[in-house]
Amino acid sequence: MTILLSNAEARRIFLARQGLSTPPGRLLGKAGLLQLIHDIGFVQVDSIATVERAHHQILFSRNQTYRREHLTELLETDGDLFEHWTHDASIIPSEFFRYWKHRFRRKEASILERWSKWQGEGFDATFEETYERIAAGGPVLSRDLKTDEHKSGGWWNWHPNKTALEFLWHTGKLAIARRENFQKVYDLTERVVPAHHHEPDVEHDAFVDWACRSALTRLGFATHGELAAFWALISPEEAKAWVETHRDELRPVAIETADGDKPRASHAFADFPQNLGDIPEPPARLRVLSPFDPLIRDRNRTERLFGYFYRIEVFVPEPKRQYGYYVFPLLEGDRLVGRIDMKADRKSGTLDVKRLWWEPKVRASAGRLEKLEAELARLAKFSGLEEVRYLDGWRGEGG
Numbered sequence: 001m002t003i004l005l006s007n008a009e010a011r012r013i014f015l016a017r018q019g020l021s022t023p024p025g026r027l028l029g030k031a032g033l034l035q036l037i038h039d040i041g042f043v044q045v046d047s048i049a050t051v052e053r054a055h056h057q058i059l060f061s062r063n064q065t066y067r068r069e070h071l072t073e074l075l076e077t078d079g080d081l082f083e084h085w086t087h088d089a090s091i092i093p094s095e096f097f098r099y100w101k102h103r104f105r106r107k108e109a110s111i112l113e114r115w116s117k118w119q120g121e122g123f124d125a126t127f128e129e130t131y132e133r134i135a136a137g138g139p140v141l142s143r144d145l146k147t148d149e150h151k152s153g154g155w156w157n158w159h160p161n162k163t164a165l166e167f168l169w170h171t172g173k174l175a176i177a178r179r180e181n182f183q184k185v186y187d188l189t190e191r192v193v194p195a196h197h198h199e200p201d202v203e204h205d206a207f208v209d210w211a212c213r214s215a216l217t218r219l220g221f222a223t224h225g226e227l228a229a230f231w232a233l234i235s236p237e238e239a240k241a242w243v244e245t246h247r248d249e250l251r252p253v254a255i256e257t258a259d260g261d262k263p264r265a266s267h268a269f270a271d272f273p274q275n276l277g278d279i280p281e282p283p284a285r286l287r288v289l290s291p292f293d294p295l296i297r298d299r300n301r302t303e304r305l306f307g308y309f310y311r312i313e314v315f316v317p318e319p320k321r322q323y324g325y326y327v328f329p330l331l332e333g334d335r336l337v338g339r340i341d342m343k344a345d346r347k348s349g350t351l352d353v354k355r356l357w358w359e360p361k362v363r364a365s366a367g368r369l370e371k372l373e374a375e376l377a378r379l380a381k382f383s384g385l386e387e388v389r390y391l392d393g394w395r396g397e398g399g
Contacts, residue, residue, distance in 0.1 A: 104172030258307030
């Protein structure tokens with residue numbers, strides 16, 4: 001029998017699975033940080049630092065006792081996390097590394113084919129030389145290998161050693177040992193990811209089973225397409241076949257959408273009904289999310305569950321932007337209630353708030369504004385800024 005899940009229940013379930021329902025002031029610690037990343041699956045890394053790097057803000061929005069040095073230790077000293085690709089560059093628990101070995105094998109042939117068209121014949125000439133250089137000499141930055149005759153013209157015209165580094169990383173032969181000013185430092189994978197995370201090898205069916213089960217656990221409910229997209233490790237066809245094979249372990253659920261449209265047919269584990277009574281209420285606090293937060297990564301799911309349309313407009317010409325260059329979603333309780341355009345001014349030590357937009361039917365009450373201002377003060381402090389500066393007209397019309 002299909003379970004009909006109300007929109008409010010669905011939102012709360014997803015928020016809980018994505019680590020947004022626990023008290024944000026509860027002491028986290030390093031072990032708690034590792035558990036948090038394990039529970040949500042991965043944390044996306046991005047180079048833009050309009051206010052704060054994406055991975056730091058994603059973690060801070062879930063727990064405001066988060067400390068950057070704990071993440072650095074887990075990545076660079078303990079080897080409990082590694083950096084690689086999901087749908088984009090991400091920080092991932094190292095205990096999942098053995099499953100990424102399937103990604104490495106799958107990607108190698110396709111990368112060789114695509115990059116040969118992009119870079120031209122002989123693009124792989126420095127692969128072995130680059131690997132041997134790192135094996136003998138230790139970790140390197142891309143710039144350490146660049147010579148004058150091989151100047152880079154951007155990502156579309158990498159110098160040969162940069163191409164080698166990226167290929168060797170994408171196929172698992174190299175790993176990111178650390179970052180310096182956000183530049184990758186490459187080393188042999190066996191020197192970065194502890195040996196016990198490499199074994200045992202996982203055969204194909206067990207790999208697909210893990211990818212689907214672990215995705216469904218973190219999503220709460222999902223279509224087969226959403227299962228495939230979560231880690232971006234398997235194809236929709238593989239996920240669909242897994243669902244068909246495991247019907248006896250799954251339960252059909254229909255998810256009520258935010259706009260009251262036809263409920264979305266999805267899958268959940270068979271014990272799903274027993275878990276519904278334990279759905280936690282998320283904190284009422286208003287929180288600022290990173291544009292790369294995993295809660296909103298799947299834009300279509302975000303619109304269905306929250307009735308919230310969001311796109312990053314970084315690459316949209318300024319006259320055509322609806323909101324701004326890098327606008328942050330606002331989460332209050334179990335609702336996405338608005339968005340805010342702001343930027344850190346490091347010279348003046350201020351978090352400059354440019355513009356605020358509330359969603360339709362969200363009232364700009366004094367209490368809501370107080371919660372927003374309190375959160376902005378917390379974010380400014382976390383980002384090493386001295387104060388929040390509200391620019392003229394930041395509240396929009398009538399503001």
